[in-house]
Amino acid sequence: MRIATWNVNSLKARLPRVEEFLGYADVDVLCLQETKLSNKNFPALTFRELGYDSVHHGQGQWNGVAILSRVGISDATDGFGADYTDPYEGDARLVAATCDGVRVVSVYVPNGRAVDTEHYTRKLEWLDVLHRWLDAHHSSADAVAILGDWNVAPDDRDVWSPKAFVGSTHVTEAERDKLATLESWGLVDAFRRVYPDADGLYSYWDYRAGDFHQHRGMRIDLALMTPTLADRVHWAVVDRNARKGTLPSDHAPVIFDLA
């Protein structure tokens, strides 16, 4: 199975690039974030013509997550459900579905804006709720893959300049602790498993100030998988070409091959 994640920063603006990607990337499953579409406007028929079934959880102007699959898609659920108080209630940030025996979750973790804001506090709470939701529905023996824009760089190697990020979100100990806690539960950072020692492998570059061409990026688009799946991952790549050319997203797709 080839599975990928891509924050498209508006699927309306990015649909030609997503169609192009589906044409060359040969993915079986694609998790999307920041579709910025209502469900009514989600181009499911376009994806169906390309061979992909899909589920979308959208709200319109902001957020929005989806899963595309050409290996089946069933049992879709939106958000955390009624048993949880979502700190970002009303935002479309999580959708899950089963694709070829894998429980696939597409997440758009809150950005957090700045450390001294309540948005940041709620980001940490959102990650707590994700942990509780995961624990309630699954064990680490299940085949679960949570892909998306986590808005957290797991390690200093995952940002272009740790010095430049001092005091910023995405790199704080508290945010990284939330990822570490999920890993203690039984999730594995699949990309890091393929590249245990590499640095400079980013998935996001700010549009501004020529950051992409100056290699000023961050690795925040992650695939956290249970061990049964992570052990099957034998290849992964950031599709940097998708960050170039006409009207790119500020994120590149990250692709994983599972044996």
Next chain:
DNA sequence: ATGGTAGCCCTGCTA
């Protein structure tokens, strides 16, 4: 030095 760009329900907010 707090800039820069791109997205949206577009002159203000979000990332």
